[in-house]
Amino acid sequence: MNNHITLGEYIIDNQKDFQYSSGELSLLLSSIRLASKVVNHEVNKAGLVDILGTAGNTNIQGEDQQKLDVYANEVFMRTLINREIVCGIASEEEDDFVIIEGKNKSHDNKYVILIDPLDGSSNVDVNVSVGTIFSIYRRVTPLGTPVTKEDFMQPGNLQVAAGYVVYGTSTMLVYTTGNGVQGFTLNPAIGVYYLSHPNIKFPEDGNIYSLNEGYYIHFPQGVKDYLKYCQEEEEDRPYSARYIGSLVSDFHRNMIKGGIYIYPTSSKAPQGKLRLLYECNPMAFLAEQAGGEASDGYRRILEIKPTELHQRVPIFVGSKNMVNKAKEFMANYPEDAKY
Ligand code: AHM
Ligand code: MG
Numbered sequence: 001m002n003n004h005i006t007l008g009e010y011i012i013d014n015q016k017d018f019q020y021s022s023g024e025l026s027l028l029l030s031s032i033r034l035a036s037k038v039v040n041h042e043v044n045k046a047g048l049v050d051i052l053g054t055a056g057n058t059n060i061q062g063e064d065q066q067k068l069d070v071y072a073n074e075v076f077m078r079t080l081i082n083r084e085i086v087c088g089i090a091s092e093e094e095d096d097f098v099i100i101e102g103k104n105k106s107h108d109n110k111y112v113i114l115i116d117p118l119d120g121s122s123n124v125d126v127n128v129s130v131g132t133i134f135s136i137y138r139r140v141t142p143l144g145t146p147v148t149k150e151d152f153m154q155p156g157n158l159q160v161a162a163g164y165v166v167y168g169t170s171t172m173l174v175y176t177t178g179n180g181v182q183g184f185t186l187n188p189a190i191g192v193y194y195l196s197h198p199n200i201k202f203p204e205d206g207n208i209y210s211l212n213e214g215y216y217i218h219f220p221q222g223v224k225d226y227l228k229y230c231q232e233e234e235e236d237r238p239y240s241a242r243y244i245g246s247l248v249s250d251f252h253r254n255m256i257k258g259g260i261y262i263y264p265t266s267s268k269a270p271q272g273k274l275r276l277l278y279e280c281n282p283m284a285f286l287a288e289q290a291g292g293e294a295s296d297g298y299r300r301i302l303e304i305k306p307t308e309l310h311q312r313v314p315i316f317v318g319s320k321n322m323v324n325k326a327k328e329f330m331a332n333y334p335e336d337a338k339y
Pocket of ligand 2: 092116118119120279
């Protein structure tokens with residue numbers, strides 16, 4: 001286990017590599033580490049306590065909020081607010097972004113965080129792994145003033161750090177600060193993350209495709225053609241289909257084994273389903289840092305200029321050669337082609 005380097009040690013050892021190092025980002029990553037352990041504890045006992053089922057609320061996107069979504073949101077929000085290390089938080093579970101005043105109401109903290117506290121939460125009831133996804137930026141408005149929407153509307157290529165926690169057979173925290181992707185596995189007995197997957201690399205090729213094929217009839221023609229290609233009998237094909245329905249888990253498996261994850265537009269979801277700011281951008285940053293690619297089918301995810309906090313985009317993310325092949329099929333049709 002790499003001489004038993006813990007996440008805490010790793011964060012401190014690498015602080016000097018951050019471009020604007022002042023210790024704040026290290027504190028922020030440490031808070032995510034702490035909150036993830038609290039959520040992990042709750043996720044693990046979800047089958048035992050009366051925490052399953054919906055909380056009776058609906059979020060801004062009209063989806064039922066699961067109790068564990070609400071719980072995870074509260075834990076991450078509370079931890080980040082109490083430690084006064086960010087100036088603003090946007091969450092999948094909050095309609096609008098939240099302004100954090102910081103020490104002495106000074107609005108002096110540098111970073112904003114965007115977070116999906118419990119992604120794939122419809123899987124919780126059936127004991128399938130779920131995850132937390134986060135994305136961190138430096139604010140663009142002046143220090144000392146409350147954050148504004150502008151601080152959150154930054155393209156993904158300006159992310160300072162991004163990562164996810166996968167609450168799976170083991171719990172892992174995987175993140176990047178722009179110097180490669182590091183994976184840490186939690187030892188639940190003592191509550192410590194250890195560096196288990198240093199410098200993770202997406203295999204350039206893969207033989208797994210992951211998408212909800214049940215919606216085939218609603219997909220754009222380029223996606224249908226690419227799927228047909230995946231299923232053709234050739235030397236390295238047909239590929240295997242693997243779809244958990246939890247972005248974090250599907251992405252994580254593909255990054256280790258080689259594969260592509262697709263959530264396209266469809267006649268049912270013309271903008272796609274996944275959210276640009278706290279699902280697609282962090283995954284795209286991780287993918288590129290691991291040598292993979294992330295596209296909306298026509299352009300690099302990380303170059304999309306956001307306009308809305310909860311904006312959705314289509315995504316093709318994974319092994320470089322697979323994403324490029326999918327893009328070739330998409331390029332045969334104009335982006336606004338009818339389904
Ligand atoms: P959520 O943020 O409401 O949990 O939705 C995101 C999830 C992803 O984890 C997953 O890949 C996708 O939605 C599954 O959607 P579908 O059921 O349409 O295949
Ligand atoms: Mg989500």
